Structures are given as C-alpha cells and as structure tokens.
Amino acid sequence: MTDKGTDDSGNPAKPVRDEDAFDVDAVQDWLGLGEIEEVRQFPGGASNLTYLLRLADRELILRRPPAGQKAAGAHDMGREHRIQDALKPVFPYVPEMVGYCEDEAVLGSPFYVMAKVEGTVPRRDLPSTMTRDDVSRLCGNAWDVLAELHSVDVAAHAELVALGRGDGYVGRQVSGWTGRFAKARTDDTGDWSDIEAWIAARQPADVAQVLIHNDFRLDNLVVAPDDPTRIVGVLDWEMATVGDPLMDLGGSMAYWVEAADDEFFQMFRRQPSQADGMWTRSEIVARYCERMGYPVSPEEWRFYEVFGLYRLAVIAQQIWYRYFHKQTTNEQYAVFGPAVGYLETRCRSIIAASDVAGD
Template sequence: MSPDHPPGLDPDRLRGLLDTERPGLVGGPLTGRLIEGGRSNLTYEVTDGTSRWVVRRPPLGHVLATAHDMKREHRVISALHPTNVPVPRPVLLCEDEEVLGAPFYVMDFVEGTPYRTAEQLAPLGPERTRDAVLGLVDTLVELHAVDPAEVGLTDFGRPEGFLDRQLRRWGKQLDASRNRDLAGIDELHTALGRELPHSPAPTVVHGDYRLDNVLLGEDDHIRAILDWEMSTLGDPLTDLGLLVMYSVPLGLPDSPVSTTATAPGHPDPAEIVERYAARSGRDVSAVSWYTAFAWFKLAVILEGIHYRYTLGQTLGHGFDRIGELVPVFIEHGLTTLRQGSGKG
C-alpha cells in the first residue's frame, strides 16, 4: 500500500467528489494518512499540498450502522459550529458507500495537540497544565449551555429516562463479556440503580469528554473538541462525572490506561467540580453518583477489552494487563458511591 493511499481512503475518488460538491476547494492531487487515536472510527488527514482536511469513516469491515453513525457526528458538529463550542468546520457528508466503501464526512483540519498522558503534559509546567484543564471545564460549560432547540438538535437523543437506560446498557455490555468473577461489580451496578439521581434539563452530551479528545493550541486554549461518536441529548452531569473520574490518579505505575491526572499542576476533582458548578450554575450535589457511574462504565469497557484479549481477538501493547485494572476501577466506583452516600 503506498503511503498516500492508506486502507479505507481513496484520495482520487475523494477528490472527484469534492470537485463536484465543493468546486474550487481542492487545488491539486490529494494525499492522505491515517491519524492514530479516536475510539474506533478511522480518522485521516488529507492535503492538496496547501490546505488540509480531515476525513472520518467507520472501521474497515462489517459494522453495525448505529455503532459508527457518520451522519450523527457530522450533524452535531454542523449544529455546534456557529456556537461558542470549538469544533472543526464541517465540509461535507457523503452517505454514498460507492466513494470510499462506507459513509464518511470531511471537516477542516485544526492545528493543535491532544495530550494523552501526564508525561506529555508535564513539559507545559504546573501553571499552564492547570489553566489547560480548567479551560477544559469551561469549554464543557459552553457545550452544556447550548440550547438544543436553537441549534436544531431537539431530536438528537431521548433524554427521558437517560440515566436508567445508560445503566441498563452498560449492564448488558458487562453480561456480554462475563467470563470471570469480578468482586463488587454487581454490587456497584445495583447500588447505582438504587440511587439514581434526578437529571437536570437535558443538554448535548459529548459522552467521552476528556483532555485527549480535544486539541490544545500553542496558547493552551482549546481549538476543537473531537470524537463526537458517543454524543447525544442527555444528562450533562455524565460528562462532568467522566471528567472527574479522569482527574483521579489511578496510583498504578505504567498503567495501560492513559491519564493526565498525575501531571504537576493538574487540578484535583474538587476544584474541577467547583469550577463547573460556579460557571454553569448547576446543582452538582450528586456528582459522586456520576463519578461512580463513570468508574463502572470504564470497568465494563476494560473488561470487554480483556475478554476479547483472552479470546485472542485483541492484540497490542498493554492489552495483556488491562484485566488487572478492572478491579481497581470497581473499587474506585464503590468507594466514590459510599463517600457520596455518606455525605447525604
């Protein structure tokens, strides 16, 4: 395979489509490369030598249509682009599978850095690190301030019963990858169901909001939020709970799950919650539940990876140690929930 023609991307066919749909946009032959990262959808950088764009498409091979819905991703960034929420400018959605073998969309390339680990963040120094993470909180507040009706997203999800459905969904995911005893996980799932909080008014929810899903500019401001594949209308505090969870140091050296929480200057969970509450005006008294739910969700995701690894279906660095992490996430979830209940 030539370096300008990665699997799943045909630059000539893409150029033909862009010349037809967006005449004058592309100034010469296109080349492309696969960008690492993202949960599962494939992301490519394409260029004509002068300008750059990004192409997003589902993974190669057969996938469930709902699991990798390009139309939804394109729709949410198109809706948010005119708002204060930083997202790349959408260029084109193509649902014709003849062009690249699957639906895809094109958006502008945004210059910036995704920080995935504490080691990557450390060179910024404590002050810049703190500002970057607090900026992440402020940008989440901006996202949750968008009125779905005003941007045409009233039917983007089913917010009624959102938390209950989420809990059921991740319980089913757990059942699908059960092949060993996991002490405490059923207790955590049951306790979460018993203490289900009352959701605030629904907002656009990102679903996987963390530092390595945004691009930071050289001024440490967020240039773009990426990876909208989990986005929907729902309870905004689920995004906050996930952000808080990722701000807790795991206490595991050389963990296969990346975290920036141990970078010098990284705000602690209390400061993140306080910042969000002050800027959004939302009641965050149930934040322990949302954080415990995030620990549960990640435990289920990691157990799924571990299960596929035991079947020989997942290869890669660190996957052999993912299984050891699951009990740590369960214990964090139980502890967080107990602490929250103790307060109440």
C-alpha cells in the same frame, strides 16, 4: 504536546496499519479536491479510526468506524457529522465539516471528512516550558469550555433538538450501559451484579437537558499554536447527545488521573491530568457545579463517579471483546482486559466508602 499530524513524540500520525487501510483513490475521487499525497493514521484512538489526509494545499481529517462488533447505534458517522455541522455556528471549537459519505462502496463503511484544527493536542505530558500557573490556566479553560457547551441553547437548533429523548436520561443510560456490558462479556469478565444493583438503586433524576459531549478529555481538545492554555478545538463527537450534564462531567472524571492516584491508574492515563498545577477531581466538580448552579453534595456525587467508572469499564470491555475474539490485532488493546478488572475494584472502593459514610 504535538500537532495532530506531525511525526514528533506524543501521539503522532503514523503509517496506516494494514488492517485499517482503505482505497485512497476512491476517497480522492469522492472528495474532488485534488490529489491526496499522503495518508497517515492516528494510533491513539480505541474507537473510531482517524486519518490525516495530506493534499497539496491543506490537511484534512477522515473519520470512519472500526471493523468487528459494534454496539447498536455506535459509530454512526452521519450522526457525528450532523452534530458538528449544526453546532459549528454557535460553538466555535467544532471543526469545519467538509463532507459526509454514506456510500459504503467507497471505502467499505460510511465516513466523513473535516478540516484539520491547527494547534496541538494535550497528550500524556505537557511541554516543560509550561509553568504551574500555565497548567492551572489550561485546566480551568478546558472545564470552562465544557460549561460553555452545556450552556448552548439546544432549543434554538432543530438538529440538536432532535438528539433529545426528554427526561429520563440517567435511567436510560443506566439500563443502556448495563445491556451493553452484558453483550460484551468474555470468559474473564468479573461479577459486576452488585455494582450494577448499587447504581440502579441510587440513580437520581436528571438535573437538566443540555448538549453533552460524552467523551470530554484534554486529549480530545486542541490548544492554540501560540498559547498552550487557550482551547481552540474540541474533537471526537461520536457520543454527543442531549442529556444530563452531571453525567457528562462524571464520565470525564473517570478519565481524570491525579498525581496521587495509584500506579495502575497512572498507567491508564492518556492525558496530562497529573501535571503540577492541574486541579483535582473534587476541585473540578466544585468549580463546575458552582458555575452552572448545580448544588451537588459529595454523597450525591458518588453516583456520578461510580457510574462514570462503570461506563468506562463497559467501553474498555467492548474494546477488549474485539481483541479477545481476534477481530483486531492492535496490540494497544491488550491492556483493556486488565483495565476492566481494575475499574471493578475502583468502583467497589467508592461504594464501600459510601456505605461507611451511611449514604
């Protein structure tokens, strides 16, 4: 685990890639907080670009969109800023917002700046000093934070209410992500039509309308400097909205690679979900549903599991599209093409198990 801004192992801030560089003086003038002594870039993200700004008396984080094709409504910096600004008073894990710039003349796109949350981000591996009980406690605390987010009273905050579009969130997600997949296809994209038909035929009604993160993973969390089991920050609110909580959980489980998963899925892992003491996907789902009062059978959960993997495949395909068409030269993106094919196989295996079970 590393501080999100150190130069140690894990996912440290590194020198800014040439293709992602910006006019530091222009940002410094806009920010008006003194000289920006150093700018570094966090290389792990595959969506919005994230930078560390080092000033004499503080460290700040700058977020901006990537270059290349963007899905409609994606990479909305103003929206991401507004959500966190509205949520901060009732959800203490949100970073403090510093400012939002919509003037594209400053660095070529809208961007926002926020305070850096002090602590460490659980990346691929945990410190060897953590015991099995420590790891289990971290896992439980993390999913309790998601339940806490889903318990925020959205109706009491106008900025959050405005995010919602009412019932039908599941259906909108199914049609929306299917449309995004169609637009991001490349010559090597497989035939997903039967998987899409299965998803469309089995979509349930919304179980609730709550504030959801839509990208909740351990590597989007910050743990306290003095306690690696205590969550102090939740990052990357790009896809947050008001919607169905089980869809949020299903999306998170698509990233949750267990120790017993196959070799390729282990390569896909970006968080320490395989560590000794981490809960299995089924244990997390059972604990969450019990706490939140959502009675979901294993058969019913298959929809959320398959859709979570499908949604992840679309995200991977959108990234692969940019790499395939040479809109980015980031070699980290080369793996996303094979990842889409793997996720297709994973979806099919779950659907086949569902058919055998008579679902």
